[in-house]
Amino acid sequence: MGVDEKVRNSGDSPRDQSGPVLPTVNQDTEKPQPPKATMHPALYVVFWIALSSSVILFNKWILHTLKFGKISGTVLRTAFLAKTKPEYPVILTTYHLTFATIMTQILARYTTLLDGRKTVKMTGRVYLRAIVPIGFFFSLSLICGNLAYLYLSVAFIQMLKATMPVAVLISSWSLGVSQPNLKVFLNVSMIVVGVVIASFGEIEFVVVGVMWQLGGIVFEALRLTMVQRLLSSAEYKMDPLVSLYYFAPVCAVMNGVIALLWEVPRVSAEDFQRVGLLTFFLNGLCAFLLNVSVVFLIGKTSSLVLTLCGVLKDIMLVAASMIIWGTQVTGLQFFGYGIALSGMVYYKLGYETLKGYAGEAGRQWAEFGNNRPVLRKISIILLVLLVLFVVLGGLAPPEMAPRQYFNQATNKMGISTD
DSSP, X not given: OOHHHHHHHHHHSOOOOSSOXXXXXXXXXXXXXXXXXXXXXXHHHHHHHHHHHHHHHHHHIIIIISOTTOOOHHXXXXXXXXXXXXXXXXXXXXXXXXXXXXXXXXXXXXXXXXXGGGGSOOOHHHIIIIIHHHHHHHHHHHHHHHHHTTTSOHHHHHHHHTTHHHHHHHHXXXXXXXXXXXXXXXXXXXXXXXXXXXXXXXXXXXXXXXHHHHXXXXXXXXHHHHHHHHTTSGGGOOOHHHHHHHHHHHHHHHHHHHHHHHTGXXXXXXXXXXHOHHHHHHHXXXXXHHHHHHHHHHHHSOHHHHHHHHHHHHHHHHHHHHHHSOOOOOHHHHHHXXXXXXXXXXXXXXXXXXXXXXXXXXXXXXXXXXXXXXXXXXXXXXXHHHHHHHXXXXXXXXXXXXHHHXXXXXXXXXXXXX
């Protein structure tokens, strides 16, 4: 048999089709996969704002309304002679950090939320040279921040916190993280001017409280700058929850030492009974969940969204302070705070970004009006009512605070607010 015949015979012989035939297309990949159920990014924003505001109001409520520490005449006389208020903010802060330490250890062992720590090249030397100093300033910022709640209103504290970008900018220049820039300095100067105007309008201006709050801002700015310098290397990149895993134990120990020397000798079981163990647990859980929500918010949106949400949260806290504690906010304070917030947003975003966001917001608002005209009208009415409440509350005389207006209105309707 020749070569040509062999080729012809092999080509003409049919293949055996009796066996199974493999499919040429993977049938499973052809089927559309059902979309995974995920939360809308707006819900992460709502949760973060709710938790962040709750922690601040919760701490103020424990220290101010429940008067954590005021139990007897002996304690009051001791506090009066020492010219200090008998509340215990350092103990409260130590509890928060101890709670966070326990929870992060549990999450590290039983969940995947802290798996990011495995990529961090953490050694004993790095921990002592980097983590401990950052934890030290973190501890001081928390202590000063809680001490400020003993003297100042939540509304005024939020106004003072608007100077944080200025403090961070100056500290970054001082530590050599960034180079001084006159244009940037002029941009943030508007924030300082606004806060100064708001301070002139503050009725209950307490120098000691302002000094505590400014000290907390300075320590927090130094901490953020040191964190920025630490994270400039990719091997130490950490999300907020992983950083809490490393910082919380250090801060808990430092705060605990200060509390032992300063507040523990005056504390008693009656102090904790007045607040209640359940209240303490919910307070610590709320503070910890705030750190968890930050991780999810940045992961699902961006750090820019976190900054803008922070501005919205501050405005809501000012309004909440007026409603809950009857804090009087003057028109001059609103004017100064508005300037400070405008300067903060401009510094964070810049003109071109703001212009783009404004155009997009206008298009979204017009589309919302076309699709939901009734909801748009309701939103406008609610916004106008909120503005009127804030303005009238700020212009009201001291003897008629917004909370008193609210109580009088509810009493006329036969509703008791006691």
